[in-house]
Amino acid sequence: MIIHLKKNEKLFINGAVIKLDRRGSIELLNDAQFLLASHVMQPEEASTPLRQLYFITQTMLIDPANSELTKCVFSANLAQLRRVATSKEYHALLDDIEKKVNDAEYYEALKCLRREFQIDDRILSSAPAEVPHPQSERAA
16 A cells, blocks of 8 residues: 655554654555544544544554553443434444454444444534523523
8 A cells, every 4th residue: 555645644553653854755565554644633522422432442553552541442332322312323333433444444433433423413413503501691
């Protein structure tokens, strides 16, 4: 697999951070877990359940030395999400993500999660608006 990088773009490979000082390409000759910096989610972006799973999964890829501990956090979030999710399709997605993570196929899990962010967006956009608290409507 050939990965093309722009100048100063970061690439995470098996926990190592690689940055090129100029444009270039890297050819991976064997299996490696990698993540382009453009796909790295910042903590404040983990605003929906699937984005939270994405953030946790990317942490396993970026910091493999602590992946077992991070996997515990992943499992807890996944279990909580399963308790509140009602759709069979959503549960099937969670099963697929869990299998990929358990097989340490983090990159594949991240790709799958990225493709499905719109599910959370659709669910959240159809949720009823929060009802204002009666005390907040009082005149000062």
